[in-house]
Amino acid sequence: MKDGSGEDQNVAPSVYSHVSRPGSHRYKNAKKGLPFNVMLVGESGLGRTTFLNTLCERMVVSKAEKTNTEQAHIAEPMQFKHHTVEMEEDGMKIILNIIDTPGFGDGIDNENCFMQIQEYLESQFDEVLAEENRIKRNTKFKDSRVHALVYFITPTGHSLREIDIEMMRRLGSRVNIIPVIGRSDSLTPRELVLFKQRIMNDIAQYEIPVFSFPNGEDEEDEETVEENAELRAMMPFAVVGCEEVVNEDGRPVRVRNYPWGMVQVDNDEHSDFDRLRYVLLNSHIGDLRDRTQNEIYELYRTEKLSGATVADAMDDMGGLQHGAQMASVA
Amino acid sequence: MSASPNDTQDYVGFDTITQQMERKFLKRGFNFNVILVGESGMGKSTLINSIFASHLIDTQGRRAAQEVIRKTTEISPVTQTLEENGVRVKLTIVDTPGYSDQCNNEGCWIPVIKYIKDQHAAYLERELKPLRDRVIVDTRIHACLYFLNPGSRGLRPLDVEVLKRLTEVTNVIPIIAKSDSMTIEERTAFKRRIKEELAFHRIVVFPYPSDEDTEEDRVLNASIRELIPFAVVGSEEVIEVNGKLVRGRRHGWGVINIFDESHSDFVHLRNFMLRTHLSDLVEVTAQRHYEQFRTSQLRQIKELRAQQAAAAATGGAPPMPSQAPPQAPMASGVMHQPMTQA
Numbered sequence: 040m041k042d043g044s045g046e047d048q049n050v051a052p053s054v055y056s057h058v059s060r061p062g063s064h065r066y067k068n069a070k071k072g073l074p075f076n077v078m079l080v081g082e083s084g085l086g087r088t089t090f091l092n093t094l095c096e097r098m099v100v101s102k103a104e105k106t107n108t109e110q111a112h113i114a115e116p117m118q119f120k121h122h123t124v125e126m127e128e129d130g131m132k133i134i135l136n137i138i139d140t141p142g143f144g145d146g147i148d149n150e151n152c153f154m155q156i157q158e159y160l161e162s163q164f165d166e167v168l169a170e171e172n173r174i175k176r177n178t179k180f181k182d183s184r185v186h187a188l189v190y191f192i193t194p195t196g197h198s199l200r201e202i203d204i205e206m207m208r209r210l211g212s213r214v215n216i217i218p219v220i221g222r223s224d225s226l227t228p229r230e231l232v233l234f235k236q237r238i239m240n241d242i243a244q245y246e247i248p249v250f251s252f253p254n255g256e257d258e259e260d261e262e263t264v265e266e267n268a269e270l271r272a273m274m275p276f277a278v279v280g281c282e283e284v285v286n287e288d289g290r291p292v293r294v295r296n297y298p299w300g301m302v303q304v305d306n307d308e309h310s311d312f313d314r315l316r317y318v319l320l321n322s323h324i325g326d327l328r329d330r331t332q333n334e335i336y337e338l339y340r341t342e343k344l345s346g347a348t349v350a351d352a353m354d355d356m357g358g359l360q361h362g363a364q365m366a367s368v369a
Numbered sequence: 370m371s372a373s374p375n376d377t378q379d380y381v382g383f384d385t386i387t388q389q390m391e392r393k394f395l396k397r398g399f400n401f402n403v404i405l406v407g408e409s410g411m412g413k414s415t416l417i418n419s420i421f422a423s424h425l426i427d428t429q430g431r432r433a434a435q436e437v438i439r440k441t442t443e444i445s446p447v448t449q450t451l452e453e454n455g456v457r458v459k460l461t462i463v464d465t466p467g468y469s470d471q472c473n474n475e476g477c478w479i480p481v482i483k484y485i486k487d488q489h490a491a492y493l494e495r496e497l498k499p500l501r502d503r504v505i506v507d508t509r510i511h512a513c514l515y516f517l518n519p520g521s522r523g524l525r526p527l528d529v530e531v532l533k534r535l536t537e538v539t540n541v542i543p544i545i546a547k548s549d550s551m552t553i554e555e556r557t558a559f560k561r562r563i564k565e566e567l568a569f570h571r572i573v574v575f576p577y578p579s580d581e582d583t584e585e586d587r588v589l590n591a592s593i594r595e596l597i598p599f600a601v602v603g604s605e606e607v608i609e610v611n612g613k614l615v616r617g618r619r620h621g622w623g624v625i626n627i628f629d630e631s632h633s634d635f636v637h638l639r640n641f642m643l644r645t646h647l648s649d650l651v652e653v654t655a656q657r658h659y660e661q662f663r664t665s666q667l668r669q670i671k672e673l674r675a676q677q678a679a680a681a682a683t684g685g686a687p688p689m690p691s692q693a694p695p696q697a698p699m700a701s702g703v704m705h706q707p708m709t710q711a
Contacts, residue, residue: 084520147527148473194550195410197430201438202472222520225550228621237432244434296552298631300623308621 072125072132075324076183078214079137080156080206081191082144085221089280090189091137093293093304094316095124100139117142117152119159128320135320138185144202153209160185160213164339184336186327187250187319188214191221192238192275196230199241211248213335215327217319218242218249223277223310224295224302231277238275249274250330252323270318276311279304398450398457400507401651402488405462406481406535407516408469412546416603417462417514419616419627420639424605425449429466439467442480463510469527478531485510485538489662509659511650512575512642513539517598519551523562524570532572539658540575540650542642543567543598548633549618549625556600563598576646577653593641602633 081087088100099122120139125132138159143152163184170180188210192203207216218238220226226234242249251274252267279302281295293304305313319327405413409430418424426447431438446463463484468477488509495505513535517528524532535541543563548556567574574597576590602625604616610624618625627635642650 083522084518086520145525147530148475150473153472193410194547195408195430197410197428197432198434198436199431200409200470204438205472222550224620224622225519225547227618237434240434297549297623298553298629299625300620302620302622 072134073324073328074134074136074182075320075328076136076138076185076187077319078140078156078185078188079191080140080143080188081221082193082202083141085191085193086278086280087139087141087191087221090191090219090221090278090312091122091139093280093312094319095122095126095135095137097124099124099137115142115145117145117155126320131321133320133324136183149202153206156210157213160210161339164213164336164343167336168340168343184331185214186324186331188216189319190216190218192218194220194222194225194234196226196234198237199245204241204245204247207242207247207249208245212338215250215330215335216248217315218275219311219315220275220277222279224279226277235275235277250327252326253330255326266322270314273311273314276315278312278315279310280312395455397504398459399651400459400461401647402461402463402508402510403512403514404481404485404510404539405464405514405516406468406478406531407465407514407546408518409466411516411518412603413464413514413516415605416544416546416601418605419603419635420642421451421460423449423451425460426462426464429464439470442467442477444480444484461508474527477527478534481531482534482538485513485535486662489538489659490666492659493663493666507651509654510539511654513541515541515543517543517545517563519545519547519559520555521559523559524566529566529570529572532567532574533570536572536574538662540653542575542638544638545598545600546603548600549602549620551600560596560598560600564594575653576649577657589645593637593646596634596637599634599638599641601635601638602627603635 079087079091092099100120117140120141122137122139124135124137126135127133140152140156143149143156167182167184170176190203190207193200203218207218210216220231220234220238223231241247252270254264254267258264279295281293281302281304283295284291284293286292295302295304302309304310307313403417405417407413409428414426414428417426429443429445443466444463445466446461448459448461450457450459452458465481468481471477492505492507492509495501515528515532515535518525532541532543545551545556545559551559576593578587578590582590602618604618604625604627606616606618607614608617608619608624609615610617610626615626615628617627625632627633630636
């Protein structure tokens with residue numbers, strides 16, 4: 040990375056350390072580091088790898104140049120690639136586990152991809168279920184349940200494609216889905232506004248369960264309620280990622296250089312990346328973890344143990360907060 | 370008729386054939402048919418509207434939440450007559466909504482290939498009529514603009530499958546339409562990669578080398594091949610840049626002028642398609658792709674007749690065509706299948 044990593048290779052220096060924001064610090068005292076598992080899903084070319092590197096502020100994955108031309112036409116089956124980075128956010132230590140999914144949607148027939156991801160998500164739940172039921176439990180048990188799935192949407196400017204709708208519908212009950220628009224610098228500001236609206240309309244129309252920044256049951260803090268409403272209005276987040284850093288007034292900034300101008304990744308007017316990063320690693324890391332444990336996992340558990348269907352289990356649970364809340368905001 | 374500089378008694382005057390042909394051409398006009406193949410949202414309709422500087426087609430992409438998702442590739446031709454300086458062109462743009470839009474895209478190219486072959490078949494049928502038109506209506510596809518996904522590392526498996534089939538039946542021009550999300554370095558790397566992969570898979574795109582090429586042609590074609598795939602940006606919107614009105618896109622960080630060669634290959638593509646290689650596109654369709662189709666069709670008919678004659682000679686049962694029309698599911702037999710008219 041051009042920004043010169045800090046001496047300590049384990050903790051990535053933050054490009055954003057000059058920005059101070061208020062946020063929830065419930066986990067500030069976790070000394071060992073808070074585990075946070077995020078899955079990235081999207082067709083190749085939407086900036087998934089770049090997002091990963093930009094999020095972690097280091098070249099976690101170098102863009103693998105498939106030097107082998109002969110392999111190009113062979114659809115690689117989707118893989119799950121794990122990367123772990125220790126991060127520090129506002130004094131909070133996070134063990135960020137990223138699960139990348141190269142190969143998703145790249146083949147001619149992509150129906151299988153959904154099943155693969157579903158199986159992955161469920162097998163993490165199964166492990167927790169098994170662990171809970173052990174007589175002698177493992178104190179060092181690593182919880183690999185996925186807390187958030189960032190799903191990359193192609194910037195067509197139209198509406199959601201079939202693969203987008205199917206993907207989010209099938210997996211929305213198994214993980215917090217955060218839809219983002221990849222390569223959003225392909226759209227003008229006006230196009231982006233319209234695109235976001237159309238996507239949210241689709242999400243409401245098809246009742247697609249995405250993470251909608253729900254307020255806690257006892258949430259009384261005005262600021263938090265407002266913040267959640269604001270975030271809801273920004274959905275889906277428009278991201279531009281890049282690894283190149285230049286020095287602007289002595290500060291390192293990530294940019295993409297075009298002949299007609301320069302996109303600044305951490306400029307809120309150019310991209311929602313900054314905000315999304317804050318949501319994932321700071322303001323909503325607790326919410327995402329909690330919801331995974333208390334709602335998503337519990338739903339799965341009930342379903343599994345009682346052999347009931349998802350619909351039955353949801354009735355018992357009083358319904359997950361999902362598309363229903365979106366309908367009112369669309 | 371302009372006077373020849375050598376207006377002596379030895380001047381014969383057959384060099385005026387070009388002007389005579391021009392006048393005939395002006396009277397008759399010509400057909401130009403283009404098919405657009407690519408996922409929805411790749412910028413197909415915007416680009417073609419930009420190239421011809423008129424709103425020829427509407428995007429067929431899904432906009433409203435109530436619109437259903439197409440389950441198959443549709444063929445959607447739109448014909449308009451444009452006129453420029455007395456020259457009329459009957460322009461048909463064939464859009465292919467639904468192509469590559471599903472989770473399972475197996476076979477999504479079949480309606481496209483079938484349509485292209487059907488036009489060859491229709492032309493052959495008209496040509497073979499005992500009493501045929503003086504000028505046969507030409508619905509054959511002269512150019513196929515194939516839209517690549519910007520940002521992909523190279524050709525995707527679907528691209529390889531489809532390009533192989535498309536290049537066998539028509540002139541293919543590969544394009545990256547929404548190239549304004551690629552930096553110059555990314556574009557260069559992508560183009561290089563695509564060229565390598567096309568060569569590896571022996572996919573031959575237009576322009577083809579020809580024995581008739583002059584040195585000038587060769588140089589021009591070489592420079593075109595350097596550019597492929599064309600990295601273009603299309604726009605129907607006119608915006609103001611430095612006091613001038615241009616077709617472009619206004620981003621938060623700068624303004625793109627689609628005619629600016631440092632911003633996009635748009636001008637090169639337009640000149641290539643319309644100003645230098647337009648007649649080539651039409652001619653090559655007739656001389657190469659149509660001829661190939663015609664030859665294989667007529668051969669089949671001949672073989673079929675031979676089989677029937679052989680069966681009749683031996684006094685056998687009424688002859689059944691034992692040989693099915695070739696390369697199912699893509700073929701359209703001249704005699705057997707209904708024609709699709711543009």
